[in-house]
Amino acid sequence: MKAFVLPSYGSPLVLTDLDQPVPGDGEVLVRVRATSVQPYDWHFLRGEPYVARLMGGGPGLRGPRFSVLGADVAGEVEAVGKDVTGFRPGDEVYAMPKQGGFAEYVCVPESELALKPRNVSFEEAAAVPMAAGTALLALRDDGRVQPGDRVLVNGASGGVGTFAVQLAKAFGAHVTGVCSSRNVGLVRSLGADEVVDYTKEDFTRSGRRYDLLLDIAGSRSGSACRRVMTRKATHVLIGGPAGRWFQPASHVFATLAAGLFVSQRVVVTEVVPCTETKQNLMTLAELIEAGEIHPVIDRTYPFAEIPAAVSYQEQGHAAGKVVISI
Incomplete structure (x- = not known):
């Protein structure tokens, strides 16, 4: 072959x-x-x-x-x-x-x-499989999303982000997506209730508050993200800035360490070690066939x-x- x-x-x-x-x-x-x-x-x-x-x-x-x-x-x-x-x-x-x-x-x-x-x-x-599976674990398992939750997806136009926006809506959340100017229309078409263009606005200084923040892009520090999180919110780390030596690992470890001293939950989503891959793929297939995500x-x-x-x-x-x- x-x-x-x-x-x-x-x-x-x-x-x-x-x-x-x-x-x-x-x-x-x-x-x-x-x-x-x-x-x-x-x-x-x-x-x-x-x-x-x-x-x-x-x-x-x-x-x-x-x-x-x-x-x-x-x-x-x-x-x-x-x-x-x-x-x-x-x-x-x-x-x-x-x-x-x-x-x-x-x-x-x-x-x-x-x-x-x-x-x-x-x-x-x-x-x-990997992108949607990551989004599913981040929202359902690690984020414990509930209907009516206010969810922010930082990095809403990428592989994981496009699924995360759709899945959050399917779970009944109010969704804000963060992306660049050229992808605002795409993210809105996926069902986002609000879209933040990061080239024009810093979402961490918006004054809004979220129950769940999915951090795919890793473009802001954990302390900055906490400014827009409710007291009992969850910060789910999925990715971060690429680097030759330590990034995105250093961004993840620093945010996790700081999370030990705050009221918000800070967790990392890892799809590779998940032992429920088959069941998650079946769940995603059902959602796709039902027209909930694509x-x-x-x-x-x-x-x-x-x-x-x-x-x-x-x-x-x-x-x-x-x-x-x-």
């Missing part, structure tokens, strides 16, 4: 012929029809921030932990391993395998796989142009998701 392989940190992805994987016990072999690109991929490609190489589950100390990147997959079941009971060849599925999506085939544990929403294409389905795709690239897609996503200007059609 064809796959893009990462030989070493910072090196170009190389199109290579690899043996087609064989599903082990509890695994499903998926013929990949589409995948997507996200910050998770280029953090592993660069091995940055460097401090992450020292962490368990990070990119790897001496070299890439994953040789084939790609954390989102949509495609068709090619074969199933022993003890797999929920899928059969020909099923249209989507998954978050955490690695291996930049290839024609990938083996996925049955626990990380679900039937693809029936009303979207493979490309649209591939835009969902993926926003900025650009679609062919398989041969995965390196260009990664480069574009790394620039940080994509509105929604960057998708690969295979």
Whole structure:
């Protein structure tokens, strides 16, 4: 099979012929029809921030932990391993395998796989797993959002943000999205009740108060964000400014440390270690089929142009998701 392989940190992805994987016990072999690109991929490609190489589950100390990147997959079941009971060849599925999506085939544990929403294409389905899964955990589990809550999404036009705005509305919240001038119309079209253009207004000095702040962009300090949070609000950290050595880790750790001395809850959303991936994918599929949420795709690239897609996503200007059609 064809796959893009990462030989070493910072090196170009190389199109290579690899043996087609064989599903082990509890695994499903998926013929990949589409995948997507996200910050998770280029953090592993660069091995940055460097401090992450020292962490368990990070990119790897001496070299890439994953040789084939790609954390989102949509495609068709090619074969199933022993003890797999929920899928059969020909099923249209989507998954978050955490690695291996930049290839024609990938083996996925049955626990990380679900039937693809029936009303979207493979490309649209591939835009969902990691980004929408992160937004779902941030709102429902970590943010404990309730109907009527006032929710602010800082970074509302990106992959996670576009899903977060829609999911917050689906959960009955009053939503304010923060984005740049060129994406104000997009964020409003997703259902945001209010939109703050960060090039014209600092949301931390607006005087408004929020019950839940989803911090995807990490563009303001924790102390600044607390100015617009109610006394019992929750500050959910999802991302932050990129950096070679410590960012966004230092932004997250500093905000968490300060949170020990304030009345607001401060939590970090981490979708990769989540053990409920299958159930979350099923929940998202139901919401998509019901018309409650839909993926926003900025650009679609062919398989041969995965390196260009990664480069574009790394620039940080994509509105929604960057998708690969295979």
